Amino acid sequence: MRNSKGSLMRPDPLPLSASHPVVTPLSPSVVYASETPDALDDQYEGRVHGYTYSREGHPNADVVAKRLDAMEGMPGGVVTSSGMAAVSAVVLGLLKAGDHIIGANQLYGRSLRLMKDDLPRLGIATTLADPGDVEAVRGEIRPETKMILVEAVSNPTLALADIDGLAKLCQDRDILLVVDNTFTTPRGFKPFEHGADIVIHSITKLLAGHSDVMLGYAVARDPAINEQMRIFAITTGMTPSPFDCWLAERGMLSFELRFDRAQATAVLLADHLATMPGVKRVLYPMRDDHPDHALASLLLGTSGCNMVSFELEGGRGAANIFTREAEGLNFAPTLGDVGTTLSHPASSSHRALTADERTSLGLSEGFFRVSVGLEDPEVLLAVFTQAVAAATS
Numbered sequence: 001m002r003n004s005k006g007s008l009m010r011p012d013p014l015p016l017s018a019s020h021p022v023v024t025p026l027s028p029s030v031v032y033a034s035e036t037p038d039a040l041d042d043q044y045e046g047r048v049h050g051y052t053y054s055r056e057g058h059p060n061a062d063v064v065a066k067r068l069d070a071m072e073g074m075p076g077g078v079v080t081s082s083g084m085a086a087v088s089a090v091v092l093g094l095l096k097a098g099d100h101i102i103g104a105n106q107l108y109g110r111s112l113r114l115m116k117d118d119l120p121r122l123g124i125a126t127t128l129a130d131p132g133d134v135e136a137v138r139g140e141i142r143p144e145t146k147m148i149l150v151e152a153v154s155n156p157t158l159a160l161a162d163i164d165g166l167a168k169l170c171q172d173r174d175i176l177l178v179v180d181n182t183f184t185t186p187r188g189f190k191p192f193e194h195g196a197d198i199v200i201h202s203i204t205k206l207l208a209g210h211s212d213v214m215l216g217y218a219v220a221r222d223p224a225i226n227e228q229m230r231i232f233a234i235t236t237g238m239t240p241s242p243f244d245c246w247l248a249e250r251g252m253l254s255f256e257l258r259f260d261r262a263q264a265t266a267v268l269l270a271d272h273l274a275t276m277p278g279v280k281r282v283l284y285p286m287r288d289d290h291p292d293h294a295l296a297s298l299l300l301g302t303s304g305c306n307m308v309s310f311e312l313e314g315g316r317g318a319a320n321i322f323t324r325e326a327e328g329l330n331f332a333p334t335l336g337d338v339g340t341t342l343s344h345p346a347s348s349s350h351r352a353l354t355a356d357e358r359t360s361l362g363l364s365e366g367f368f369r370v371s372v373g374l375e376d377p378e379v380l381l382a383v384f385t386q387a388v389a390a391a392t393s
């Protein structure tokens with residue numbers, strides 16, 4: 001290969017253009033070449049902006065980070081290769097052996113596993129508590145408690161964390177309040193406005209929104225903490241792929257429209273399910289029969305979320321018929337896709353629990369969590385009507 005300067009392998013520069021592309025270019029380059037050692041010094045010393053090696057940063061990740069920074073109202077966030085990488089960058093990047101962390105008792109399954117198995121192995125003590133009960137959390141605080149990790153709305157019972165109360169608890173004690181805002185999204189809830197210190201997202205879900213990207217994000221109020229998380233993510237190789245970032249940016253352009261549409265349909269679906277014979281109960285935070293409705297109104301206003309949970313009569317047998325009869329809906333353990341997806345905690349996210357443990361969380365064999373998508377609401381409601389009737393008649 002020979003370019004215009006006659007060198008062997010150096011690629012030709014892109015043709016100059018007086019106009020610019022309307023779509024962010026994809027930059028898969030792993031390395032970035034500099035003109036001279038002095039120029040590289042300028043970059044490393046922060047006198048000019050530039051990239052060196054893509055594990056340390058690349059343009060497509062920065063574009064995604066800036067968009068999310070703007071949505072959460074906090075600069076300096078870090079994009080990681082998955083939502084769990086973001087959780088790990090926060091917890092493992094900031095805590096050390098001898099520290100103690102309190103986690104919400106209904107965290108996402110892998111976050112729970114981190115709390116139960118991995119952190120204790122590394123000498124970080126963990127306790128689980130109900131994040132809706134500030135006094136219960138207060139009772140677990142020790143002198144070495146450094147962090148509280150909660151989800152604003154948790155999976156799959158859609159319980160609310162008392163973020164305002166927890167923030168007050170943390171402020172007095174120099175404890176970091178970390179909020180995983182994946183379910184609620186920045187459109188539904190702004191944790192920093194309620195006193196959070198760090199916000200986490202699985203971009204994989206509603207933000208990217210098409211089930212074709214795996215990415216995460218974490219941002220802190222304190223720039224020094226952002227730097228600490230960034231260095232840890234670089235050192236441990238949590239780097240996101242440029243292509244995933246490129247796809248995520250594209251998905252995020254329509255995120256707000258998708259969220260509004262999905263959550264409006266979720267309201268309709270929750271109310272519809274509540275009227276259906278064969279449905280024992282419906283959980284949706286914006287309904288006044290949800291146990292945390294008052295807290296939900298306080299924190300989420302009228303935005304709600306796109307997740308609806310419900311319990312069918314008839315146990316596993318009814319559940320099997322329901323997923324088979326729910327025509328066009330994927331029975332798949334994810335959320336935030338353009339299409340509505342059904343999740344059955346007893347056979348997926350919560351299968352490692354004993355039946356008794358599941359019962360204590362209210363997760364029977366008839367319990368489903370629905371991530372509402374962008375289908376025509378009338379068509380979607382008709383599918384549920386038919387599938388519930390078939391499963392429970």
Ligand SMILES: Cc1ncc(COP(=O)(O)O)c(C=O)c1O
Pocket residue numbers: 082083084085087108151155180182183201202203204205214215216
């Ligand atoms: C609330 C929450 N946090 C974090 C994660 C992990 O994200 P990822 O699957 O992108 O690693 C998930 C995944 O479902 C989640 O639901």
